[in-house]
Amino acid sequence: MVELKSCNITEDPDRPEFDVIFRTSYGRKNFGVKHKKEISAIMCFGFTDEVPSMVKELDLMTRDAYLRSVRRDQNIRQIAIAYTIWSKKRAWKVNCKGSF
Numbered sequence: 807m808v809e810l811k812s813c814n815i816t817e818d819p820d821r822p823e824f825d826v827i828f829r830t831s832y833g834r835k836n837f838g839v840k841h842k843k844e845i846s847a848i849m850c851f852g853f854t855d856e857v858p859s860m861v862k863e864l865d866l867m868t869r870d871a872y873l874r875s876v877r878r879d880q881n882i883r884q885i886a887i888a889y890t891i892w893s894k895k896r897a898w899k900v901n902c903k904g905s906f
Contacts, residue, residue, distance in 0.1 A: 810836040813848050821890035824850070828865075833872030833884070847893045853884040864889055 812826055813836045829836055833853040838845035852858075854867035855874075864887060871884055 807837050808840050808845075810838050810845070810848070812836070813838075813850070817848070817894065818850075818890055818892055820892060821850070824890070832869040833875070834868055846895045847891065849888055849891045852887045852889055854887055855884060857885060858887065861889075 812830060815822055815824065815826060815829070818824075828834065829850050835851050835853075837849045837851065839847040839849075852864050852868040854864070854871045856867055858864040858867050868887075875884070
């Protein structure tokens with residue numbers, strides 16, 4: 807797994823409404839599953855201190871956790887929330903839209 811600085815949001819079948827800025831700011835990160843020098847799947851995570859139940863909460867909680875961690879030298883306990891996951895390979899097709 808490798809961290810991605812950006813991803814092609816048009817490939818995301820579940821959450822194309824989240825732009826690149828949303829996916830890369832305030833404690834949100836993108837990771838790719840690398841297989842044979844090729845990215846096979848993409849996972850977008852938000853890091854919070856609580857589990858959100860809706861997208862608005864995810865946005866607010868990731869911002870809050872990020873800003874508090876900056877004040878504490880990045881030393882804060884966080885929960886990783888995978889808010890979208892998709893495969894670039896047909897055999898790995900995943901739909902993890904969840905309850906948001």
